[in-house]
Amino acid sequence: MPDLKKLRVGIVDLVSRGPTRALYARVMYANLASIMPQVVGVWCEAEGHEVVFTCYTGFEDLEAELAENVDLVFIGAFSEAALLAYALSNLFRSRGAVTVLGGPHARCYPEDAAKYFDYVLGFTDRAILREVLADAAPHRPLGLQLAARTQPTTLPGVRERWKFIEPTLRKAPLIKMVPMIGSLGCPYTCSFCIDATVDYQPLDTHQIRDDLRFLLAKLERPMVGWHDPNFGVRFDEIMTTIEEAVPAGRVDFLAESSLALLSEPHLQRLQKNGFKAILPGIESWYSMGGKSKTGGNKGLEKVHQVSDHVNTILRYIPYVQANFVLGLDDDTGEEPFELTKKFVDLTPGAFPAYSLLSAFGQAAPLNLDLQRDGRVLPTPFHFLDNNKATNVRPKNYTWNALYDNIIGLRRHSFSWRAIGRRLSANHVPTARYLNFVRAVSSEGFGRIRHDSTVRRLLDRDASVRQFFEGESQSLPVFYTDSVRKDLGHWWDALPEGSLRHDPNAYLKAHEAAQVPAATSPAS
Ligand code: B12
Ligand code: SF4
Numbered sequence: 001m002p003d004l005k006k007l008r009v010g011i012v013d014l015v016s017r018g019p020t021r022a023l024y025a026r027v028m029y030a031n032l033a034s035i036m037p038q039v040v041g042v043w044c045e046a047e048g049h050e051v052v053f054t055c056y057t058g059f060e061d062l063e064a065e066l067a068e069n070v071d072l073v074f075i076g077a078f079s080e081a082a083l084l085a086y087a088l089s090n091l092f093r094s095r096g097a098v099t100v101l102g103g104p105h106a107r108c109y110p111e112d113a114a115k116y117f118d119y120v121l122g123f124t125d126r127a128i129l130r131e132v133l134a135d136a137a138p139h140r141p142l143g144l145q146l147a148a149r150t151q152p153t154t155l156p157g158v159r160e161r162w163k164f165i166e167p168t169l170r171k172a173p174l175i176k177m178v179p180m181i182g183s184l185g186c187p188y189t190c191s192f193c194i195d196a197t198v199d200y201q202p203l204d205t206h207q208i209r210d211d212l213r214f215l216l217a218k219l220e221r222p223m224v225g226w227h228d229p230n231f232g233v234r235f236d237e238i239m240t241t242i243e244e245a246v247p248a249g250r251v252d253f254l255a256e257s258s259l260a261l262l263s264e265p266h267l268q269r270l271q272k273n274g275f276k277a278i279l280p281g282i283e284s285w286y287s288m289g290g291k292s293k294t295g296g297n298k299g300l301e302k303v304h305q306v307s308d309h310v311n312t313i314l315r316y317i318p319y320v321q322a323n324f325v326l327g328l329d330d331d332t333g334e335e336p337f338e339l340t341k342k343f344v345d346l347t348p349g350a351f352p353a354y355s356l357l358s359a360f361g362q363a364a365p366l367n368l369d370l371q372r373d374g375r376v377l378p379t380p381f382h383f384l385d386n387n388k389a390t391n392v393r394p395k396n397y398t399w400n401a402l403y404d405n406i407i408g409l410r411r412h413s414f415s416w417r418a419i420g421r422r423l424s425a426n427h428v429p430t431a432r433y434l435n436f437v438r439a440v441s442s443e444g445f446g447r448i449r450h451d452s453t454v455r456r457l458l459d460r461d462a463s464v465r466q467f468f469e470g471e472s473q474s475l476p477v478f479y480t481d482s483v484r485k486d487l488g489h490w491w492d493a494l495p496e497g498s499l500r501h502d503p504n505a506y507l508k509a510h511e512a513a514q515v516p517a518a519t520s521p522a523s
Pocket of ligand 1: 014015031032034037074075078080100101102122123125150151152184192193194195228230363
């Protein structure tokens with residue numbers, strides 16, 4: 001076999017969707033770095049290529065940090081950073097590089113991303129990466145969409161990723177989290193979730209054990225953020241792994257886990273092993289009983305049951321973020337919002353995190369139904385971060401009513417009274433500090449301001465109203481102006497037409513894939 005050309009590979013992990021100076025970003029963004037860009041770095045080097053790696057948190061001068069003369073650039077992006085990714089790809093391509101997009105945006109909107117990248121990757125394993133490295137050629141006007149059939153069975157651990165982790169941690173001034181992962185997929189099937197159809201698969205426990213020991217040797221007091229979609233599905237296995245690797249409580253851990261996995265004996269073991277933050281998904285008061293272990297309980301009964309459970313968690317774990325999805329089709333009227341306020345009052349120590357129902361392209365089975373019903377809007381990707389906008393026309397609410405309820409709930413949750421009660425219910429200084437910063441910065445107060453602006457525009461700006469009602473595809477000036485402001489100088493590199501996308505691309509691709517099967521004589 002002829003020797004492959006040694007490539008100069010740039011890798012950019014986009015944690016921020018543009019330049020920023022926000023306090024929360026300064027404190028936290030480097031801690032939100034993804035695992036896969038680091039994995040890609042390890043795999044590229046193992047294939048003999050030279051790698052330049054950057055985690056962009058919004059503070060760096062990207063142009064100065066990014067390697068000149070790169071042959072191939074991998075960009076990892078969530079949809080909220082898609083426009084920045086498109087602008088970067090445009091710039092790199094104009095300088096002669098070939099570009100590759102991976103990450104949640106590539107998985108959710110491959111058809112759109114292929115207009116701006118040479119390769120768009122879904123599930124990525126080493127074989128897919130080798131294919132890209134071997135080809136490394138421009139594919140224009142439409143990029144190649146490649147994906148492994150399933151999630152990879154192994155990923156390089158912390159020891160191998162350390163050369164990319166270390167410089168990223170240096171950007172975090174206070175809290176420094178090392179990203180680790182113990183499993184992929186999830187056994188639950190929440191219809192709105194990207195992992196609803198991805199089989200659960202634990203990763204190698206020997207590697208996890210080795211990584212934890214490695215970290216203890218590297219850092220005085222390591223803090224590990226588990227990126228498992230649902231941590232602790234094989235609870236005993238992962239706990240035994242941790243217990244065998246490090247003395248109890250020497251490493252701090254954070255994880256997203258469903259309430260169903262957080263029984264009191266499990267909490268005792270989590271506490272003993274140094275778990276400091278847990279992010280359970282409650283999602284709704286009327287559905288998702290399985291993952292919260294509330295069975296058929298609904299409404300107020302579920303609020304009391306879940307609140308008791310979360311208060312119990314808080315006795316063992318100092319930081320709890322309770323995740324909710326607002327605007328689900330099961331919700332009607334003010335009741336779900338009032339129930340969540342009740343939860344906030346009954347559970348003062350938990351930080352309530354609200355996601356607006358968002359249909360991320362082809363992420364979830366539910367999105368096909370929403371697109372079939374014509375309910376998905378072409379809201380620019382920039383706003384699709386679960387918070388700034390929902391791109392789903394509500395089933396049981398007018399826009400005014402939905403926004404009034406959301407604003408009311410946010411005001412209640414981030415009132416000075418609620419903030420004060422939260423701080424006095426938190427017993428650990430870091431938990432108090434983080435909850436305070438989150439409440440008063442872009443997340444709490446910032447979202448109240450943002451939603452209030454949208455609500456005002458719904459009354460006063462006909463173009464906003466028509467866009468939200470699906471009566472007009474013309475982008476309201478409000479959106480264009482916000483993107484221009486957020487992207488800063490990157491706005492100039494934004495490719496023509498990229499503020500728009502086809503919100504029904506998934507349905508169209510799905511239907512096109514059905515046609516041959518339905519018309520074939522063998523079927
Ligand atoms: C862990 C997690 C987090 C963690 C860690 C985030 C991180 N940087 O990785 C935290 C809590 C910080 C987080 C934050 C957010 N998250 Co999150 N998160 C997840 C979660 C639960 C698991 C993702 C994961 O790591 N899986 C393990 C990896 C290995 O698998 P994978 O993601 O499927 O990736 C595969 C491929 O996509 C590909 N790949 C992935 N990245 C890359 C990069 C490159 C360069 C390449 C080539 C390939 C590649 O390879 C992988 C192996 O096949 C998913 C939901 C879920 N159940 O999957 C949501 C999810 C990814 N998050 C989501 C969102 C919206 C957010 C936030 C915007 C929420 C918010 N408002 O704060 C932020 C954004 C943070 C950021 N970095 O910008 C959405 C993304 C939708 C979208 N299209 O953008 C998801 C899908 C949840 C949802 N709502 O449906 N999140
Ligand atoms: S429990 Fe969490 S990760 Fe699993 S399917 Fe439901 S929302 Fe997705």
